[in-house]
Amino acid sequence: MAEMFYDDDADLSVIQGRRVAVIGYGSQGHAHALNLRDSGVDVRVGLAAGSASRPKAEAEGLRVLDVADAVREADLVVILTPDQVQRGVYAEHIAPNLADGAALLFGHGFNIRFGYIKPPAGSDVLMVAPKGPGHIVRREFVDGRGVPVLLAVEQDASGAAWDLAKSYGKAIGGLRAGGIRTTFTEETETDLFGEQAVLCGGASQLVMYGFETLVEAGYQPEVAYFECLHELKLIVDLMIEGGIAKQRWSVSDTAEYGDYVSGPRVIDPHVKENMKAVLADIRNGSFAQRFIDDQDAGAPEFTALREKGAQHPIEATGRELRKLMAWVDTDRDADYTEGSA
Ligand code: NDP
Numbered sequence: 001m002a003e004m005f006y007d008d009d010a011d012l013s014v015i016q017g018r019r020v021a022v023i024g025y026g027s028q029g030h031a032h033a034l035n036l037r038d039s040g041v042d043v044r045v046g047l048a049a050g051s052a053s054r055p056k057a058e059a060e061g062l063r064v065l066d067v068a069d070a071v072r073e074a075d076l077v078v079i080l081t082p083d084q085v086q087r088g089v090y091a092e093h094i095a096p097n098l099a100d101g102a103a104l105l106f107g108h109g110f111n112i113r114f115g116y117i118k119p120p121a122g123s124d125v126l127m128v129a130p131k132g133p134g135h136i137v138r139r140e141f142v143d144g145r146g147v148p149v150l151l152a153v154e155q156d157a158s159g160a161a162w163d164l165a166k167s168y169g170k171a172i173g174g175l176r177a178g179g180i181r182t183t184f185t186e187e188t189e190t191d192l193f194g195e196q197a198v199l200c201g202g203a204s205q206l207v208m209y210g211f212e213t214l215v216e217a218g219y220q221p222e223v224a225y226f227e228c229l230h231e232l233k234l235i236v237d238l239m240i241e242g243g244i245a246k247q248r249w250s251v252s253d254t255a256e257y258g259d260y261v262s263g264p265r266v267i268d269p270h271v272k273e274n275m276k277a278v279l280a281d282i283r284n285g286s287f288a289q290r291f292i293d294d295q296d297a298g299a300p301e302f303t304a305l306r307e308k309g310a311q312h313p314i315e316a317t318g319r320e321l322r323k324l325m326a327w328v329d330t331d332r333d334a335d336y337t338e339g340s341a
Pocket residue numbers: 023024025026027028029046047048050051052053054067079080081082083085089107108129130131132133134135
């Protein structure tokens with residue numbers, strides 16, 4: 001059984017005694033910075049000169065500095081820029097300005113696991129990785145709840161790195177829900193696998209194939225959209241509440257029988273073999289290298305794939321249909337515009 005931490009297991013005064021620099025003010029960065037501030041932590045935000053995020057952070061009353069200056073002031077540096085730029089930001093702006101013994105904290109283990117960042121031996125290296133998007137991390141905190149977090153310590157130079165990780169997890173609201181003890185390796189590999197095989201890659205492809213199959217057979221795209229995309233949320237909500245069993249309990253006996261009979265036909269054992277191959281590419285570093293090499297080249301593959309995804313007919317159908325759904329709050333996240341990623 002995993003080791004769990006809750007608010008009572010952590011001492012908020014540990015993080016309240018630190019000078020924290022949050023580098024990046026995007027999905028996770030804004031949530032961490034604001035939750036830390038609201039938990040009474042001395043926090044500043046580090047951004048590149050001319051950063052588009054700067055006015056957003058300043059509008060919240062946060063102190064915003066260039067990355068180098070924020071790092072110089074800090075004894076805990078939280079690296080929340082996109083994974084693909086962390087190596088460059090670290091080498092150029094963080095490492096040369098990092099005080100002796102200052103700790104480094106990550107929201108995902110990618111750059112440590114694959115060796116793109118090699119911290120000094122005297123630094124504590126921690127991870128507090130929320131198991132949810134940054135906007136939910138902030139929204140839940142404001143509502144008095146929290147998103148569960150994974151906690152890990154890669155280097156414990158001070159001997160007190162776990163106390164710091166738990167205190168930070170409490171300050172961003174994660175320990176209200178619960179923290180699970182893990183390692184950088186386990187978090188990185190399972191996170192990449194989950195998003196590739198199931199949550200993003202697997203679910204998106206399943207929805208698109210379902211939609212295509214119905215439309216190619218002559219059914220109306222609007223009906224296909226409801227069946228294959230919209231209703232997915234209702235099913236997933238039931239799974240979150242009570243596992244796969246609750247989903248099967250709620251649907252009709254017809255649907256439940258179809259689940260047993262046709263699920264393994266659609267997602268057959270080959271899919272599990274494919275998943276194992278995806279996991280192998282994650283573990284041997286070839287996925288990481290392909291991603292970073294493409295990013296370093298200006299992201300030609302990534303950009304082409306993103307454009308291809310946006311052209312799928314399900315997006316045009318959804319755009320029209322969502323106008324009819326007054327109950328779907330399409331404007332809830334003000335930063336999101338369709339076509340951005
Ligand atoms: P975002 O893409 O949202 O981060 C964007 C922010 O980083 C912006 O403020 C941007 O500034 C800034 N930034 C980009 N490049 C630089 C740079 N060269 N120098 C300084 N700042 C820069 O990242 P996420 O929040 O998605 O991810 C951050 C970390 O959290 C990653 O390690 C990710 O794996 C992890 N994570 C993310 C989750 C999520 O919900 N998205 C969930 C769990 C973990 P500007 O406005 O100038 O572009």
